[in-house]
Amino acid sequence: MVRPISGKDVCVRAAMLCLALWTSAACHAGEVEVLHYWTSGGEAKSLGELKGMMTNRGHSWKDFAVTGGGGQNAMSVLKQRVLSGAAPAAALIKGPTIQEWAELNVLTNLDAMAEFEKWDALLPKVIADQMKHQGHYVAVPVNVHRVNWLWANSAVLRKAGVTSLPRTYDEFFAAADKIKAAGFIAVAHGGQDWQDFTVFESVVLGVGGAAFYNNALVQLDKRSLASDTMRQSLEVFRRLKSYVDDKASGRDWNVATDMVIKGKAGFQFMGDWAKGEFLAAGQRPGVDFSCSAAPGTDTAYTFNVDSFAMFQLKPWEAQKAQGYLAYLLMGQDFQEKFNLRKGSIPARLHMDMEKFDACAKASSKDFVAASKAGTLVPSIAHGMAVSTAAQTALRAVVSDFWNSDKTTVGDAMSKLVLAASTKPR
Ligand code: GAL
Secondary structure (H helix, E strand, C coil): CCCCCCHHHHHHHHHHHHHHHCCCCCCCCCEEEEEECCCCHHHHHHHHHHHHHHHHCCCEEEEEECCCHHHHHHHHHHHHHHHCCCCCCEEECCHHHHHHHHCCCCECCCHHHHHHHCHHHHCCHHHHHHCEECCEECEEECCEEECCEEEEEHHHHHHHCCCCCCCCHHHHHHHHHHHHHCCCEEECCCECHHHHHHHHHHHHHHHHHHHHHHHHHHCCCHHHHCCHHHHHHHHHHHHHHCCECCCCECCCHHHHHHHHHCCCEEEEECCCHHHHHHHHCCCCECCCEEEEECCCCCCCEEEECCEEEEECCCCHHHHHHHHHHHHHHCCHHHHHHHHHHHCCECCCCCCCCCCCCHHHHHHHHHHHHHHHHCCEEECCCCCCCCCHHHHHHHHHHHHHHHHCCCCCHHHHHHHHHHHHCCCCC
């Protein structure tokens, strides 16, 4: 639970005023330690924007980077730190996991800042709600990543005679066959459980549609998990494996992206943090690479919101630096500079998208359209949809199915039903 505004929060209010005034001599520098897992080329560049803004204001930045895409390693390290009483100022914590940390009463109440800066008017409700525990802000959103993307190397497709981006799985497999026949790897993939799960969720969305995705992977409806549509989804998912090279096991996501960047592979199913890698490599959307909705998902949008939860700190200087961090994260300047490099779009509404590329503009438009059409769905693979325990259990079933040809579709569906009943620890 999170305390309502109290005396301590008066300090936070003072910090806000300090922020706003900027002139106060009392606004001395402080240190912020931030736990994250943004260690790839594109991720590091985007985080560099934040570090620069904090240090430009005189605060010092203590980087607490834990490698491992998807963030599983980072969450394990964070648990140890918090349990030993050494929580960082902020940590990259997302979706329902925010609630799990807030229940431990270790997060700072950010309502003073949120009211001061009018966050409720600046955020889509679906995002603002995720940042609150019992109605109190405890986290700050920095972006919206779209997960249901298919990335392609334009030259590879051209050489293989693939003249249009696949919109259905029939078209996808026909294109993938041409790419293989031309001597390229059709699908670049990293054989890690969270990546297997990322591909799987896009397949379920593409085969079954948004309503089915919500029933099966958000509501964890057992009938849906054991339905013919899930059977079809698992069959498409398994068929994809024959288009992946035999060295995929353990490969990091950005190494797979680099295979597409360098023209070794034609496609990658990945969220648009992959675009950050293309951009960091100097590649241009629509010229060197293309972004398109994963097959069957062009009218749907799987969202993954990166956010920083703020931990309760004692030292006044640290509180002020933390308050300034929260202020910066929601600011227009950061939301633009960071997202231009991260591959995502701003979480903040009414941003000028002029500097963003066609992929980002499409993502921004599709987010609004999907929200209106009821086809905006939370990514289960990236911690937006269910409890950490259920996500972990379902992810293990999906990854085992991907890795073990002996596991039949029927076995996998039975295991999904079982995993779905995993209660939050
Ligand atoms: C996601 C995270 C992204 C990116 C990706 C790869 O869960 O939201 O920001 O870091 O993992 O690590």
